[in-house]
Amino acid sequence: MKIFDSSKKKLVEFSPINPPEVRIYVCGPTVYDDAHLGHARSAIAFDLLRRTLEAMEYKVVFMKNFTDIDDKIIKKLHQTNKTLEELTNYYINRYLEDMDALGVLRPTLEPRATQNLDIMEKMISSLLEKGIAYKTPKEDIYFDTSKDSKYCSLSKKCDEEGISRIEPDPYKRNSTDFALWKSCKEKDVCFSSSLGEGRPGWHIECSAMIYKHLAYKDTPYQIDIHAGGIDLFFPHHENESAQTRTACNQELAKYWMHNGFVTISGEKMSKSLGNSFFVKDALKVYDGEVLRFYLLSTHYRSDLNFNEEDLLTSKKRLDKLYRLKKRVYGVKASQVESNFKKALLEAMGEDLNISKTLAIIDNFISLANERLDKNPKDKKFKQQIVANLEFIEKLLGIGGKDAYSYFQIGVDEELKRKIEELISKREEAKKRKDFTLADRIREELRSLGIKVMDTPQGTLWEKI
RNA sequence: GGCGCCAUAGCCAAGUGGCUAAGGCAGGAGCCUGCAAAGCUCUGAUCCCCGGUUCGAAUCCGGGUGGCGCCUCCA
Numbered sequence: 001m002k003i004f005d006s007s008k009k010k011l012v013e014f015s016p017i018n019p020p021e022v023r024i025y026v027c028g029p030t031v032y033d034d035a036h037l038g039h040a041r042s043a044i045a046f047d048l049l050r051r052t053l054e055a056m057e058y059k060v061v062f063m064k065n066f067t068d069i070d071d072k073i074i075k076k077l078h079q080t081n082k083t084l085e086e087l088t089n090y091y092i093n094r095y096l097e098d099m100d101a102l103g104v105l106r107p108t109l110e111p112r113a114t115q116n117l118d119i120m121e122k123m124i125s126s127l128l129e130k131g132i133a134y135k136t137p138k139e140d141i142y143f144d145t146s147k148d149s150k151y152c153s154l155s156k157k158c159d160e161e162g163i164s165r166i167e168p169d170p171y172k173r174n175s176t177d178f179a180l181w182k183s184c185k186e187k188d189v190c191f192s193s194s195l196g197e198g199r200p201g202w203h204i205e206c207s208a209m210i211y212k213h214l215a216y217k218d219t220p221y222q223i224d225i226h227a228g229g230i231d232l233f234f235p236h237h238e239n240e241s242a243q244t245r246t247a248c249n250q251e252l253a254k255y256w257m258h259n260g261f262v263t264i265s266g267e268k269m270s271k272s273l274g275n276s277f278f279v280k281d282a283l284k285v286y287d288g289e290v291l292r293f294y295l296l297s298t299h300y301r302s303d304l305n306f307n308e309e310d311l312l313t314s315k316k317r318l319d320k321l322y323r324l325k326k327r328v329y330g331v332k333a334s335q336v337e338s339n340f341k342k343a344l345l346e347a348m349g350e351d352l353n354i355s356k357t358l359a360i361i362d363n364f365i366s367l368a369n370e371r372l373d374k375n376p377k378d379k380k381f382k383q384q385i386v387a388n389l390e391f392i393e394k395l396l397g398i399g400g401k402d403a404y405s406y407f408q409i410g411v412d413e414e415l416k417r418k419i420e421e422l423i424s425k426r427e428e429a430k431k432r433k434d435f436t437l438a439d440r441i442r443e444e445l446r447s448l449g450i451k452v453m454d455t456p457q458g459t460l461w462e463k464i
Numbered sequence: 465g466g467c468g469c470c471a472u473a474g475c476c477a478a479g480u481g482g483c484u485a486a487g488g489c490a491g492g493a494g495c496c497u498g499c500a501a502a503g504c505u506c507u508g509a510u511c512c513c514c515g516g517u518u519c520g521a522a523u524c525c526g527g528g529u530g531g532c533g534c535c536u537c538c539a
Contacts, residue, residue, distance in 0.1 A: 009468095027539075035539090042539035072537065159466045159535055176535095202537085229539030234467090236538090259539070260469090266531065270538055297488085298477075303470080303532075310476055313489045320488095323502070355478040359487035369503055373496090435498055442500075453501045460502085 001056065001349045003049075003225075004301060006233060006258045007154050011351055016224050017216055017254060022058045024050065025210050025253070027228035027236070028110075030067040031091035032076045035098045036276040037262045037295070037306060038229065038269050044292055045259040045300035045352075046227050047104045047397065052348040055395050063109040063214050065206060066092050069199050074189050084114070084189055098279040101288035102295075103397040109213055113205040114191075120200045120208040121193045123247045124180045128195075132246045136171035139183035139196050143203075145176040148242045152176075154256065155234035178239050180204050203239035211248060219250065226253035230301075231268075233258055260303045262295075269306070277306060287409050290315045293398050299354055317362070318398060319462075324365050325389055325403035326460075327372055327382075334383035336391040340364060344395060361392060407462040411450075419450055423459050426452075 001014040016022045026046045029039050043064075053060050067073075068088035077087055096106070113120075124141060127133035132147040145151045152158035158176055179201035184190040190197045215222035222244060228237065237256065244252040261268045264275045282291055294314035298304040340360070347356040368385050371378070393400040408416070426441040445452055445461070453460045 029539075030537080038539045040539085045539090070537080155467090155534085157467050157534065230469090231534065231538055234534060235536095261533075261539080263532080268533065268538090272536095272538070301469095302477090305476095307476095310489085313476065317488055320503095327503090353478075355487070359478075362487060366504080370505090373504060430498080433498075439499070451501060453503095454497075454499095455502080462501090 001053070002351050003255060003257060004351045005255050006230070007256045012255070014255065016058065017219050017221055020057060020059050022053050022060045022225070023214050023216070023223040024060060024062050024225045024227065025206070025214055025223055026062070026064045026107075026226075027206060027232050028064040028066050029091075029095055030070050030072060031088045031095060032070070032073040033091065033271065035095050035279045036269060036271070037279060037282065038276075039095070040098070040102055040279050040291070041262045041295050041300075041304060042229050042259050043099050043104045044102060044295050046257070048296055048300070048348075048352055048354070049225070049227070049257070050105065051395055051397060052345070052352060055391075056345060056349070061109070061214065062105075062107045063111070063210070064107040065209055066095075066110065066112045067202065067205060068092070068112045068114050069189060070202060074187070077189065078187060088112070088114075094280070098283070101283055102279070102292045103289060103400070104292075105397070111209045111213055113200065113209070116205065116209050116212060117191055117193065117200065119212040120204050121195055123208050123211065123243065124195055124200075124204060126247050127180065127243070130246065133180055134173065136169070138171065139198070140169070140171070140179055141181035141195060142169075142172060142177045143180050143239065143243065144173055145178075145242060146174050148246050150245060151242050152238060154241045155238045157234035157238070176235070178203060178235065180243075203236055204243060206236075206240045207243040207247070207252065210252065211244065215248075215250070221251045221254040222248065223253050225255045225257055227257040227259070230258040230260055259300045263303050263305045266305060286311060286315075289398060289401065289406075290318060293318045296354060296396065296398075297358060300352055317358070319407075320365055321361070321389070321392070321399050322401070322403050322406045324368055324385065325399060326407075327369070328385045328389075329403055331379070331382040331386050333387040333390050334380070336387040337384055340388055341391055344391070348395065357396070364388060409463060411463050415448065419445065419448070419461055423452065423461065427459060430454075 002011045003014045004010070005012045024046070026042070029035060050060050050062050066088070069084070073084070073088065077084060080087065124133060127143065128135070128141065133141050133143050135141050181195045181198050181200060184197040189199060191199055210222060226237065241252045244250060263269060264277065267273065267275065269275055269277060290311070294311045295304065297314055297317075343360050344357055347353050347360055350356065371381060375381070389399055392398065411419070422441050422445055426438045429435070429437040429441065442452055449464050450461050451464050453462070
């Protein structure tokens with residue numbers, strides 16, 4: 001398995017610290033609003049990584065945090081009458097619902113910042129004792145980046161000269177110093193601790209929760225892979241990395257992986273730009289699986305420029321998979337074809353080369369259809385097709401639905417009855433060779449958003 | 465100002481030194497069909513521009529042009 005390590009900026013051979021186990025940490029969302037497509041992309045990208053490793057028989061422990069205390073959450077809190085917990089619980093559940101709809105496997109561990117304040121406090125205290133962190137006259141605690149000789153070795157994005165775009169805290173010793181603990185201000189949410197009244201900075205939660213829940217303790221690296229959006233590379237991951245290095249005398253992660261953005265008209269989708277596309281809104285129009293397929297069909301490190309046309313193209317590609325599945329409906333799986341499995345794992349093993357993977361799948365679909373055209377009753381072959389489809393489902397999280405229901409998404413019972421009625425009328429007309437009527441009924445169905453296909457087994461229909 | 469990414473057919477998108485530049489969508493032709501749909505077969509690009517390295521480059525190096533990102537919260 002080769003992966004692209006964003007710190008080394010090259011493809012490297014993946015070799016876990018303690019095989020067959022693989023420990024992965026992905027930076028999760030700050031829960032103050034609904035998930036947008038960028039969150040979905042990141043979640044799907046590393047869900048794919050996880051599934052690939054699992055298909056390669058690694059034992060994956062997958063952890064993703066929820067940042068449930070931060071400036072924006074507090075701001076949102078002031079706009080509502082909710083408590084912190086009510087607000088964050090709501091968005092955590094919303095996030096999980098959205099990710100479920102997208103077929104993202106639930107993480108093994110889902111820690112929340114506010115439930116791990118104890119370990120953050122310990123880590124910060126230890127950094128204070130070592131003289132790596134310092135307290136300002138305003139009782140904020142900062143990490144002194146000049147005390148970490150390897151600071152900036154991860155992202156290599158630090159700007160020593162520092163043309164800062166914001167007014168820096170005058171009590172900071174270095175421009176790259178960052179808050180570990182923010183003292184209690186007005187209109188704040190505060191926790192009491194030995195560090196004083198306040199709340200943790202953003203970066204410390206990841207280091208602390210990884211140390212507490214996921215880390216190997218006597219190895220050079222605490223975990224195998226740390227992942228997240230490329231926007232987190234600097235400063236977030238640089239800072240996490242510095243905290244762990246100085247507090248624990250271990251490097252945080254052996255490999256770092258970052259996913260590219262979802263863009264809209266070429267610009268990064270972000271809440272501050274106001275061009276966010278929420279997952280929940282996309283789900284009103286498109287099936288979650290179609291959305292998943294669309295978001296995973298571009299390599300995870302590239303930017304993906306979201307647009308409806310490409311999404312519909314993705315749907316057509318997924319439709320083909322389900323049409324094949326329909327042709328082998330009710331057949332039990334035998335064994336996945338070994339060459340097919342091998343080819344897919346090789347492709348995914350090239351830093352998740354999804355394009356190559358999908359090309360292999362399309363080729364399989366095409367060959368299977370061709371052979372079924374010639375020999376529709378080859379039961380053994382059908383059993384293998386089913387097994388192959390099941391493997392695809394396991395690897396990519398697509399094609400798991402019932403093949404008939406997939407094409408009926410968005411059709412309610414009433415419409416379904418009407419469709420069936422019209423189809424049987426059309427069948428009668430066809431028997432009488434009344435093709436004018438048959439074609440008129442076909443047009444009527446089309447106007448209902450239904451297309452029909454006459455096959456030797458009768459007339460089948462699909463929602464367009 | 466610092467650091468970095470990207471540019472392949474109408475669209476999406478692999479390929480990063482060497483067979484005829486994957487795959488999908490759209491388009492065209494055919495088989496099948498009452499006609500369609502679906503499926504199958506066939507069909508398209510010399511890789512943003514200029515210069516260099518090399519026997520050989522989309523692929524490496526230099527210089528342009530265009531687009532984007534991080535350096536503030538951000539997946």
